[in-house]
Amino acid sequence: MTDAILLEREGGLLTLRLNRPDKKNALTRAMYSQLGTALQQADSDPEIKAVLITGSLQCFTAGNDIADFLQEPPSDLDSPVFQFMRSLLECRKPVVAAVAGAAVGIGTTLLLHCDLVYVSADAKLRMPFVNLGLCPEFGSSLILPRLLGQAKAAELLLLGEAFTGEQAAAWGIASQALPSAEATFAKAREMALRFDQLPPEAVRISKQLMKAPDRELLRRVVEEEGKLFVQRLRSPEALAALSGFLKR
Numbered sequence: 567m568t569d570a571i572l573l574e575r576e577g578g579l580l581t582l583r584l585n586r587p588d589k590k591n592a593l594t595r596a597m598y599s600q601l602g603t604a605l606q607q608a609d610s611d612p613e614i615k616a617v618l619i620t621g622s623l624q625c626f627t628a629g630n631d632i633a634d635f636l637q638e639p640p641s642d643l644d645s646p647v648f649q650f651m652r653s654l655l656e657c658r659k660p661v662v663a664a665v666a667g668a669a670v671g672i673g674t675t676l677l678l679h680c681d682l683v684y685v686s687a688d689a690k691l692r693m694p695f696v697n698l699g700l701c702p703e704f705g706s707s708l709i710l711p712r713l714l715g716q717a718k719a720a721e722l723l724l725l726g727e728a729f730t731g732e733q734a735a736a737w738g739i740a741s742q743a744l745p746s747a748e749a750t751f752a753k754a755r756e757m758a759l760r761f762d763q764l765p766p767e768a769v770r771i772s773k774q775l776m777k778a779p780d781r782e783l784l785r786r787v788v789e790e791e792g793k794l795f796v797q798r799l800r801s802p803e804a805l806a807a808l809s810g811f812l813k814r
């Protein structure tokens with residue numbers, strides 16, 4: 567395992583820390599594979615009670631590595647990014663996120679599938695899929711209109727408007743916004759460690775109940791979005807926008 571993903575254990579808490587500071591924690595295929603494997607192992611390890619996903623105090627993640635998108639775009643729904651997100655969507659243990667700095671693209675999308683999300687009030691979240699010639703992914707086209715209403719969700723998904731951690735908490739995307747990155751990390755750790763003291767089977771059943779009503783619909787939407795996303799990545803619109811970013 568390279569050090570672009572750091573695995574840390576504290577009691578029953580497994581922390582997955584994105585650690586690629588020179589590229590703003592942009593996620594590569596290798597990183598998705600490591601994250602997916604770690605989540606699956608955590609899910610089946612009775613000693614692990616919760617998983618915390620985080621980045622650095624400066625940056626959560628700039629989203630999918632754009633060079634990877636051009637050189638080795640996901641070709642089907644078994645690609646590493648899909649395996650990682652499937653592991654997250656199907657994870658039976660509670661998953662907590664701690665977000666400071668930028669959370670772009672999948673960095674925002676993945677928060678929709680965490681159970682508890684703590685954000686720095688000045689964190690900057692954004693899903694610029696349309697701006698890059700792409701489309702929403704991993705259930706965001708279902709979850710965000712339901713959570714925010716069509717009109718607000720359209721600002722985020724059709725225009726790719728950025729929003730703050732404070733807004734994310736007000737809209738129910740995050741559990742709570744904290745005044746600093748340090749306070750965010752401390753709060754997320756404190757809340758994630760609470761699962762060490764709770765009966766794991768009761769936690770598991772309760773999470774399952776919360777997810778069950780939408781599970782089949784979500785799986786179908788994720789598949790539909792995924793097929794379109796894979797097609798969009800090869801479209802002239804996306805190729806121009808993605809190469810434009812790298813040529814800045």
Ligand code: COA
Pocket residue numbers: 588589590592593627628629630631632633668670671672694695698
């Ligand atoms: N993929 C690949 N490389 C990325 C990247 C990404 N998603 N995001 C940032 N980087 C790289 C930059 O190319 C730069 O590399 P370099 O130093 O070798 O030139 C380095 O990370 C630092 O990025 P920079 O843009 O200079 O940092 P910043 O603090 O000014 O801005 C962001 C940070 C996250 C706001 C900005 O990098 C950004 O918008 N990234 C793209 C986000 C995106 O569109 N993601 C894809 C969603 S599908």
